[in-house]
Every structure is written in C-alpha cells, then in structure tokens.
Amino acid sequence: MTNKDQKKPGRTPFSAMSRRDLLTLGAVTATAVAAPMIIRNGTAKPMGQIIKDNYDTDILVIGSGFAGVFAAVEASTKGQRVLLLDKGSVGWSGLSPWASDSRPFDPTIYDRDEWMENLSTNCEWINDRGWLDIFMDESMNIFETLDSWGVHKCKPFERSKVFLNKLQQAGVEIIERVMVTSLLKDEAGRVGGAVGFTFDDSNDECKSVIVKAKATILCTGAGAYKSPGFPNWGQTFDGDAMAYMAGATITGKEFHDTHGTFSNYPAAAYENWSWAQDVTGAFIMVGAPEKASGGLTIDEALQAAQSGVSRGGHGPGGAGGPPPEMEAMKTSAEKNQSYKGKGFLAREDLILDFGEPPSGPPPKGHINKGYHVGGATSGMGVHKSEGVFNADLSCRADGIKGLYAAGDALGSMLCGSSYPGRGFSSYGSAIQGRIAAQTACADVATLEEATVTDAEIETKVAQMWSPRERDKGYSPSWVTQVLQGAMTPFHILYIKEERRLEGALSSIEYLRKHVVPNLVASNGHELRMAHETASMLLNAEMKLRASLYRTESRGTHFREDYPARNDADWHCWVLLQQGADGAMQLAKHMLPEEWRPDATASYRENYPRAYPGEEAFLAAQGIDVASQS
Ligand SMILES: Cc1cc2nc3c(=O)[nH]c(=O)nc-3n(C[C@H](O)[C@H](O)[C@H](O)COP(=O)(O)OP(=O)(O)OC[C@H]3O[C@@H](n4cnc5c(N)ncnc54)[C@H](O)[C@@H]3O)c2cc1C
Known part of the structure; x- marks a missing residue:
C-alpha cells in the first residue's frame, strides 16, 4: 500500500477492522500482501435501476x-x-x-x-x-x-x-x-x-x-x-x-499444468513468451507423441522443487539430457523435407524454450532468460x-x-x-x-426449451451487482493475493501431502465462507475482479479436495504420502458436484477395464516416469517395479 493509495477519497484501509478481525485474518495466511484488505466504497450505489x-x-x-x-x-x-x-x-x-x-x-x-x-x-x-x-x-x-x-x-x-x-x-x-x-x-x-x-x-x-x-x-x-x-x-x-x-x-x-518460467524474468510473461508472437506459419509437432516425455510432466515441476533449477534434463533431478523429443527436434529440418507439399513446417528452435544455461551468450535472436523454474501457471x-x-x-x-x-x-x-x-x-x-x-x-x-422466470433473472442480477452496492468490504485484489499465497507455493499443488492440503483447504474455506460474501467493488473493473476472485476460490477448493481424495500418485498429481499408482482403486476420474446441502461432493467414475495398462507388462514399463520414494513405497507392499504389475 502506498501513501498515495491512503490519500484516495473513500479508501481507509484497515481502519474498519476490529482487532479480532485482524487476528482472524492473520491466521488465514502469513503472506506479505500489498493490496489493501478493506475498501470503503465511496461510490457504492443501489444497482436495482441499472439498464x-x-x-x-x-x-x-x-x-x-x-x-x-x-x-x-x-x-x-x-x-x-x-x-x-x-x-x-x-x-x-x-x-x-x-x-x-x-x-x-x-x-x-x-x-x-x-x-x-x-x-x-x-x-x-x-x-x-x-x-x-x-x-x-x-x-x-x-x-x-x-x-x-x-x-x-x-x-x-x-x-x-x-x-x-x-x-x-x-x-x-x-x-x-x-x-x-x-x-x-x-x-x-x-x-x-x-x-x-x-x-x-x-x-x-x-x-x-x-x-x-x-x-x-x-x-x-x-x-x-x-x-x-x-x-x-x-x-x-x-x-x-x-x-x-x-x-x-x-x-x-487434481492434475496440474507444469509450465515453467525463467529465473531472470519470473514475472514477465511477455519476455518469456515473446517468441510466440514472432512466429508465422503452420508449426506442427513432428512424430508420434512420446510415451514418457515431450510434454508437461511432473518431472519438470519436481526438478525445480528439488534443485531449484531445471536444466532441460528429463528425469527427476535433471539427469538424462534433453528428452528424446527435443533431440528429435534437432533434425526437424530433415523432417521438413518429408512434409514438403503438405504445407507443414516443423519447429527448429523449440529446444530453446526448454531452458537455457544461466550464463554465456544467449542464442542468436534470444535474450538470456536464466534458469528454467517451474510453476509458472499457478493453478x-x-x-x-x-x-x-x-x-x-x-x-x-x-x-x-x-x-x-x-x-x-x-x-x-x-x-x-x-x-x-x-x-x-x-x-x-x-x-x-x-x-x-x-x-x-x-x-x-x-428438446423442450427452458422457461426462465423473471424471479430467477432478478435473483441472479441482484447477486451479480451486490459487491458494487456494499459500502465497505474486502478488496478483490487483496483476496487474490491471499489466495495466491495459499495455493501457489510448490509444496501445495506439485508436491502434495495430506496435512499441507488440509492446511490450504482450511484457508480457502474461510475465504469462501466469510470473505467472498463481503467482497466489494467500487467500479465495473473491480466488480469483474470480485467475480473472478470468487471463481478462483471455488476452483481452489475443488483442486484441494480432489487432490486429497485421490490417495495415489498419477501423472502430474504427486502425493508424497502415496507416491505410486494404484490401478485397483484409482483407475478413474474424480467427479465433483455440489450436494443438496451446498457442500462439495466427490465420487469416482471408474474407467473401462480395457483402458488399463497391459497386465503382462512390468509396473515400470506401464509407468516409465518414477516418483521420488515410489520404489520403496511399493517394495513395502511386496511390489517390484521391474516385475509384472
Ligand atoms: C503461452 C501459451 C502457449 C500455448 N501454446 C500452445 C501450443 O503451442 N499449441 C496448442 O495447441 N496449445 C497451446 N496452448 C494452449 C491453448 O492455447 C489453449 O488450450 C486453447 O487455446 C484454449 O482455447 P479455448 O477456446 O478452449 O479457451 P481460451 O482461448 O482460453 O478462450 C476462453 C475465452 O473465454 C472468455 N471468458 C472466460 N470467462 C469468461 C466470462 N466469465 N465471461 C465472458 N467471457 C469469458 C475469455 O476472455 C477467452 O476469450 C498455449 C497456451 C498458452 C497460454
């Protein structure tokens, strides 16, 4: 918060809070935040007559x-x-x-x-x-x-x-x-x-x-x-x-994107993605999808968590050199030949986006972005x-x-x-x-058409404008920062564990129950942010509950306390729905038997990517990853 903000008419951050309010909210998160928590809304007005x-x-x-x-x-x-x-x-x-x-x-x-x-x-x-x-x-x-x-x-x-x-x-x-x-x-x-x-x-x-x-x-x-x-x-x-x-x-x-960002420009989306605006043509990925790499896998997130950096390796810890698909890209010029006449053009520079060394001259036409670090997409x-x-x-x-x-x-x-x-x-x-x-x-x-009543419209419209009508309440920017503090640390969505997930969930539940009904907006843009903040919080609850529910690891869902796949119980999708009492309900949607991995192949053949702690966890159950699954 700047002095300039404090002088703005209608804004008296914190002044409307009782000591008890502050203590309660202090418990929500210890994150240092810059946005004012409370806005006194000098432009609040009844929105019933709005066009x-x-x-x-x-x-x-x-x-x-x-x-x-x-x-x-x-x-x-x-x-x-x-x-x-x-x-x-x-x-x-x-x-x-x-x-x-x-x-x-x-x-x-x-x-x-x-x-x-x-x-x-x-x-x-x-x-x-x-x-x-x-x-x-x-x-x-x-x-x-x-x-x-x-x-x-x-x-x-x-x-x-x-x-x-x-x-x-x-x-x-x-x-x-x-x-x-x-x-x-x-x-x-x-x-x-x-x-x-x-x-x-x-x-x-x-x-x-x-x-x-x-x-x-x-x-x-x-x-x-x-x-x-x-x-x-x-x-x-x-x-x-x-x-x-x-x-x-x-x-x-429960499954998360693992795109990284770069250490020199962690908050500069444009710098990290400027190449995306400079390319012209029909860029196609060449070859069949890889079995274990070539995508946004948990390995990338784990490397950043374990060593602080990822250097383009493809096994946990960064060992192994560039993944095979990236290697294949080096020969994309040759592959272009085979696509001639089809209008296809394979990317030749893709390997640069996987991570550059932190020193030395950057490749021609590129800035030195530093190490590749994970978790850029936050949620x-x-x-x-x-x-x-x-x-x-x-x-x-x-x-x-x-x-x-x-x-x-x-x-x-x-x-x-x-x-x-x-x-x-x-x-x-x-x-x-x-x-x-x-x-x-x-x-x-x-099908028969829905017959929406005027009462339904009035209710939804009134809910929509309510943050604009409140004369004081929580600033959407502040709530978003608290949400980021609760959800974006690496050890919440990438390296999961029951107690940490429960801790984050309790913060998110508090925000949904006590803070969302008191969001305030002093103009149209803040009203948009208020609704976006409510959506993000609801989704945070879904992510945490689904992550707690799936007591195994699979793909980008890595549970430290259950670090292995468990097809018998979890060859399924997790479904979330609002129950009659308003609480979030979870259920499994089991998948067809024929979609399961080959029962005659070994666990490691079926699941080539290894989680930290996985082999010991399975060995304790008498399962050898090299034998049949
Ligand atoms: C940096 C980056 C690189 C990517 N690279 C590739 C790639 O190379 N190849 C590839 O295939 N995919 C890539 N993707 C992913 C791909 O872009 C997306 O998966 C895809 O474009 C999604 O399209 P969509 O139409 O489903 O959603 P979006 O393109 O996200 O469109 C959603 C639209 O809904 C609108 N909207 C949302 N909420 C509301 C609301 N409440 N009211 C009104 N409007 C609303 C938004 O304004 C937006 O215009 C990349 C994504 C990013 C961010």
Missing part, C-alpha cells in the same frame, strides 16, 4: 478462443441465431492467442495404434480414448480449415482478426467485454441462458446483459490464480464455477482435462439440460493426468467447439 440489455437467441456461446469461434461458426452455419459473449476480445483474450504449435494426425504418415499407445502411456491410462479417436479423425480437417481461413499466414496474435472476420461472415452477433457471472435456470433445472455485465464504466454506466437462450455453450477456457510469468491472467475458471453452481459435475481438478490444470464433465463425447454437461462445454472449459480428459505435448490443446478446443455446436443444434430441434 438491462435483454437478448433472446438460439445458441449462446460464452468465450471466443478456438472453442468459441468454432462453436459459433458451426451453429450459425447450421441456421441458428448465435450470440457470442466474451469478457475480453475475440481471439485476443484467453489462452488461444498464445498457441503456436499444432499436432494434426495425418493418417497417411502416422500409425493410429502407436499414437493411442504412446499417448495413453504418457497420460497414465486415464485419458479418454474416445476423445483421442475423435482428435485423430478431425485434426487434419481443423488444420485444413485454419489454412483455408488464412491463419497460417499470420502470427498467433493476428489470428484474432481472422477469427473476427469468420464470425462476422457467419452472421454471429458478438458482444465483447461482457463479464458473464451466472447461468439462468428454470424450475425443471434446465439452463436457459446467462447473465453478465458490461464493466467498462469510465465513460458509460455499466449495464446488465441478460440472455435467454435455447442452448448455452461454455467456451470459457481454463483458469489460473492470475499467475505472474505465464500469460493467462484473465483466465479464472469462470465457466467451471458457473457450471458447478448450476449443478453440473466437474472433473480433472492451471492439464489442458483439456479439468472442466465440465461429459461422459459420452457429446459435450453436454452431464445431468444438466441446455448446457454444453468445449475446449479448456470441458473436462474431456483428452490428455488424462499429464499434458503429452504441444498441439493437442488448440486443435482439441476447435474440435470440441464444433461438436458442442452440433450437439446443441440437434438438441434445440428436439
């Missing part, structure tokens, strides 16, 4: 990354009226603008069984094989579609213009910079649209945006705790939070694994009529417990966006 913009549409798409664009274009092409809302700008917000590499499955080059086997090994046998089949069927078409749109002639951030153009050509109605906060439901439990607000209030007043829709597709992407060092600050799990509050089931929350899940649960590959939110999800908002488990390598995400989102739209269009033609 309401009402819309009626067939298909509401929320989010405009790869998933939202493909969903909206598909639904519009099928003759539906489509409204697209985004809290940012088309193709420019969310994760989509950063994606550079893709991995189309070309059946004339690749072996389907090899992909299935390798990816299942890498994702540790809980990847949804149905989604991988669909990916292998559809990804070449996504490549060709993007090519025909002209995407491969531009840099990643320039894609936004192409996306906007395509949406407009398809006749999609677009409203940008609308923060959607909740789904509207009817008395039969069907989803029939959503409410949100325009938050740019420097010139105009904020407005309520109320949309009644026959089908609502969440393409809201993933989330993180507003991480420094990784460009995903705007992503705050809003879709998962809205779906959960509407009664949907959520999955994949983001494995792409395509965390999100709204759907069991039948249709993108319907299980158990909720009228609601669909696609892309990073869908817990499709395409990548199971570890991200197996670049390229599955952006194309996976595009494929799922299209499928969600196809399912929604078919349902709209046959």
Whole structure:
C-alpha cells in the first residue's frame, strides 16, 4: 500500500477492522500482501435501476478462443441465431492467442495404434480414448480449415482478426467485454441462458446483459490464480464455477499444468513468451507423441522443487539430457523435407524454450532468460482435462439440460493426468467447439426449451451487482493475493501431502465462507475482479479436495504420502458436484477395464516416469517395479 493509495477519497484501509478481525485474518495466511484488505466504497450505489440489455437467441456461446469461434461458426452455419459473449476480445483474450504449435494426425504418415499407445502411456491410462479417436479423425480437417481461413499466414496474435472476420461472415452477433457471472435456470433445472455485465464504466454506466437462450455453450477456457510469468491472467475458471453452481459435475481438478518460467524474468510473461508472437506459419509437432516425455510432466515441476533449477534434463533431478523429443527436434529440418507439399513446417528452435544455461551468450535472436523454474501457471490444470464433465463425447454437461462445454472449459480428459505435448490443446478446443455446436443444434430441434422466470433473472442480477452496492468490504485484489499465497507455493499443488492440503483447504474455506460474501467493488473493473476472485476460490477448493481424495500418485498429481499408482482403486476420474446441502461432493467414475495398462507388462514399463520414494513405497507392499504389475 502506498501513501498515495491512503490519500484516495473513500479508501481507509484497515481502519474498519476490529482487532479480532485482524487476528482472524492473520491466521488465514502469513503472506506479505500489498493490496489493501478493506475498501470503503465511496461510490457504492443501489444497482436495482441499472439498464438491462435483454437478448433472446438460439445458441449462446460464452468465450471466443478456438472453442468459441468454432462453436459459433458451426451453429450459425447450421441456421441458428448465435450470440457470442466474451469478457475480453475475440481471439485476443484467453489462452488461444498464445498457441503456436499444432499436432494434426495425418493418417497417411502416422500409425493410429502407436499414437493411442504412446499417448495413453504418457497420460497414465486415464485419458479418454474416445476423445483421442475423435482428435485423430478431425485434426487434419481443423488444420485444413485454419489454412483455408488464412491463419497460417499470420502470427498467433493476428489470428484474432481472422477469427473476427469468420464470425462476422457467419452472421454471429458478438458482444465483447461482457463479464458473464451466472447461468439462468428454470424450475425443471434446465439452463436457459446467462447473465453478465458490461464493466467498462469510465465513460458509460455499466449495464446488465441478460440472455435467454435455447442452448448455452461454455467456451470459457481454463483458469489460473492470475499467475505472474505465464500469460493467462484473465483466465479464472469462470465457466467451471458457473457450471458447478448450476449443478453440473466437474472433473480433472487434481492434475496440474507444469509450465515453467525463467529465473531472470519470473514475472514477465511477455519476455518469456515473446517468441510466440514472432512466429508465422503452420508449426506442427513432428512424430508420434512420446510415451514418457515431450510434454508437461511432473518431472519438470519436481526438478525445480528439488534443485531449484531445471536444466532441460528429463528425469527427476535433471539427469538424462534433453528428452528424446527435443533431440528429435534437432533434425526437424530433415523432417521438413518429408512434409514438403503438405504445407507443414516443423519447429527448429523449440529446444530453446526448454531452458537455457544461466550464463554465456544467449542464442542468436534470444535474450538470456536464466534458469528454467517451474510453476509458472499457478493453478492451471492439464489442458483439456479439468472442466465440465461429459461422459459420452457429446459435450453436454452431464445431468444438466441446455448446457454444453468445449475446449479448456470441458473436462474431456483428452490428455488424462499429464499434458503429452504441444498441439493437442488448440486443435482439441476447435474440435470440441464444433461438436458442442452440433450437439446443441440437434438438441434445440428436439428438446423442450427452458422457461426462465423473471424471479430467477432478478435473483441472479441482484447477486451479480451486490459487491458494487456494499459500502465497505474486502478488496478483490487483496483476496487474490491471499489466495495466491495459499495455493501457489510448490509444496501445495506439485508436491502434495495430506496435512499441507488440509492446511490450504482450511484457508480457502474461510475465504469462501466469510470473505467472498463481503467482497466489494467500487467500479465495473473491480466488480469483474470480485467475480473472478470468487471463481478462483471455488476452483481452489475443488483442486484441494480432489487432490486429497485421490490417495495415489498419477501423472502430474504427486502425493508424497502415496507416491505410486494404484490401478485397483484409482483407475478413474474424480467427479465433483455440489450436494443438496451446498457442500462439495466427490465420487469416482471408474474407467473401462480395457483402458488399463497391459497386465503382462512390468509396473515400470506401464509407468516409465518414477516418483521420488515410489520404489520403496511399493517394495513395502511386496511390489517390484521391474516385475509384472
Ligand atoms: C503461452 C501459451 C502457449 C500455448 N501454446 C500452445 C501450443 O503451442 N499449441 C496448442 O495447441 N496449445 C497451446 N496452448 C494452449 C491453448 O492455447 C489453449 O488450450 C486453447 O487455446 C484454449 O482455447 P479455448 O477456446 O478452449 O479457451 P481460451 O482461448 O482460453 O478462450 C476462453 C475465452 O473465454 C472468455 N471468458 C472466460 N470467462 C469468461 C466470462 N466469465 N465471461 C465472458 N467471457 C469469458 C475469455 O476472455 C477467452 O476469450 C498455449 C497456451 C498458452 C497460454
């Protein structure tokens, strides 16, 4: 807090707190925080009379990354009226603008069984094989579609213009910079649209945006705790939070992204990812996915935790040199030859992104970023694994009529417990966006529409504005910092253990129960932050509970107290749902027997990556990792 902040009218940080309040909150976290804890809201006002913009549409798409664009274009092409809302700008917000590499499955080059086997090994046998089949069927078409749109002639951030153009050509109605906060439901439990607000209030007043829709597709992407060092600050799990509050089931929350950042620029997302804005072309990953490396595995996170640095090795502790896939990249120029005529271009410089030595001249055209250190994404899940649960590959939110999800908002488990390598995400989102739209269009033609009442709308709108009406309360920035303090240390989400998870959970529960109902916003932007903060906290609870529940280790879920895989009990997905009493319920969704690893192979063949302490833990149970599992 600066002196300047203290002088601002209407802001008297801490003064409104009793000594007991301060002591209680001191117990929540010992993190040093810079934002004021309490805001006295000089601009608080009743929001009952705020202007309401009402819309009626067939298909509401929320989010405009790869998933939202493909969903909206598909639904519009099928003759539906489509409204697209985004809290940012088309193709420019969310994760989509950063994606550079893709991995189309070309059946004339690749072996389907090899992909299935390798990816299942890498994702540790809980990847949804149905989604991988669909990916292998559809990804070449996504490549060709993007090519025909002209995407491969531009840099990643320039894609936004192409996306906007395509949406407009398809006749999609677009409203940008609308923060959607909740789904509207009817008395039969069907989803029939959503409410949100325009938050740019420097010139105009904020407005309520109320949309009644026959089908609502969440393409809201993933989330993180507003991480420094990784460009995903705007992503705050809003879709998962809205779906959960509407009664949907959520999955994949115990698996985490392990992207690193760089020691010289840990908080500079642009420096770490500037290369992503400089590349032009259709960059494809060459070869089949690797069985054990080549992706975002727990090894990367463990190296950073154990030695403080990771130097590009691929075994725990950093031994072993560059992983085979990175080595393979060195010959990508040769591989380009074999792709000639297909318009493909393999990346040649990818190895540089895996980590550079801390001294010596940087490679040509690069700055010296220092050591590669882990945990940059702070709380983001494995792409395509965390999100709204759907069991039948249709993108319907299980158990909720009228609601669909696609892309990073869908817990499709395409990548199971570890991200197996670049390229599955952006194309996976595009494929799922299209499928969600196809399912929604078919349902709209046959299913009874939701009948959302005025009372439901009034309730959701009132909840939405409530932080803006309070004259004092907790600052969303402060709460976010406390949340970061509780969730982002390495020993919470990467090196897990029961007591530490319980400790973090107790802080998060406190914040959800006592602080979220008292969040305050003195303008439209703070109101957006208040809702984002509530979404992040709800998701933090999901991550901690799912991590506590799964008493084994698998992929990026590493439990120090259970450092081995346990197929008998945990060959499953963990499902989270709000119970009738409002408490979070957890359940297992057991997976088909035929998805299990080969019973005649050894444990180590089935699970090539070793966790620290794993062999001793298994030996104590009489299991030898070199013998049959
Ligand atoms: C640095 C980086 C590099 C990457 N590299 C690659 C790569 O090389 N290859 C690859 O395949 N993938 C890559 N990915 C991952 C890939 O970009 C994503 O998985 C994919 O683009 C997700 O697309 P999406 O449409 O599902 O979600 P997003 O692109 O995240 O879009 C979500 C949209 O929803 C909007 N939204 C969210 N909440 C709300 C709300 N409450 N109200 C209104 N709107 C809302 C957001 O503003 C955003 O526009 C990378 C990601 C990053 C960050």
